[in-house]
Amino acid sequence: GDSVTQMEGPVTLSEEAFLTINCTYTATGYPSLFWYVQYPGEGLQLLLKATKADDKGSNKGFEATYRKETTSFHLEKGSVQVSDSAVYFCALSVNTDKLIFGTGTRLQVFP
Amino acid sequence: GAVVSQHPSWVICKSGTSVKIECRSLDFQATTMFWYRQFPKQSLMLMATSNEGSKATYEQGVEKDKFLINHASLTLSTLTVTSAHPEDSSFYICSANPQGAKETQYFGPGTRLLVL
Numbered sequence: 185g186d187s188v189t190q191m192e193g194p195v196t197l198s199e200e201a202f203l204t205i206n207c208t209y210t211a212t213g214y215p216s217l218f219w220y221v222q223y224p225g226e227g228l229q230l231l232l233k234a235t236k237a238d239d240k241g242s243n244k245g246f247e248a249t250y251r252k253e254t255t256s257f258h259l260e261k262g263s264v265q266v267s268d269s270a271v272y273f274c275a276l277s278v279n280t281d282k283l284i285f286g287t288g289t290r291l292q293v294f295p
Numbered sequence: 296g297a298v299v300s301q302h303p304s305w306v307i308c309k310s311g312t313s314v315k316i317e318c319r320s321l322d323f324q325a326t327t328m329f330w331y332r333q334f335p336k337q338s339l340m341l342m343a344t345s346n347e348g349s350k351a352t353y354e355q356g357v358e359k360d361k362f363l364i365n366h367a368s369l370t371l372s373t374l375t376v377t378s379a380h381p382e383d384s385s386f387y388i389c390s391a392n393p394q395g396a397k398e399t400q401y402f403g404p405g406t407r408l409l410v411l
Contacts, residue, residue: 188338216398227299227388227402228339235398273338281327281392283400285338 186211190274190286205259207274215276217257222271264293301403316374316406318389324369325391333386379410
């Protein structure tokens with residue numbers, strides 16, 4: 185079945201460091217891919233998405249490129265801030281509004 | 296805009312009692328609402344999809360008689376955990392899909408349930 189695998193956390197970085205959170209997927213069809221972020225005490229928020237191969241989603245300095253050949257959608261940011269500390273979820277949907285999530289990766293950024 | 300609220304944010308109950316969790320879309324109408332369950336260090340697992348005015352569609356392995364879902368209006372869905380047991384303790388999250396907005400879900404902050 186369809187699934188999402190993302191790297192376990194926590195990921196601990198110093199401010200201004202480069203961030204990569206890996207995400208790979210398995211899907212029977214052609215999925216749309218998403219990154220959601222959950223800040224402490226808040227609900228999940230859509231961070232970015234890509235709907236077809238080679239699309240790049242971007243928002244708030246974060247980027248992820250839909251790589252069909254490697255079935256990946258890795259999240260990157262060139263310079264993280266303390267305020268980026270949160271849990272990041274990779275997710276997919278295939279022809280429906282139903283989302284399939286990865287396990288989430290906690291990011292901790294220290295000054 | 297696009298705020299989804301859940302009430303209560305946390306609840307502790309005795310084994311055998313029933314607990315109702317509300318999910319509201321505050322500033323938009325939601326054709327579809329989703330209920331998820333999240334265990335520690337695990338992903339969100341979709342429990343059911345509810346459409347306003349119709350019966351919920353449950354995912355495989357989710358007991359529909361235990362997890363009662365009512366979507367009586369375009370802004371409110373409720374999840375009732377009936378005869379709760381300690382194994383039902385979890386974090387329950389709802390999301391709402393606005394009318395006409397495909398692949399868009401706005402999430403509530405979640406409800407933590409602890410069954411003693």
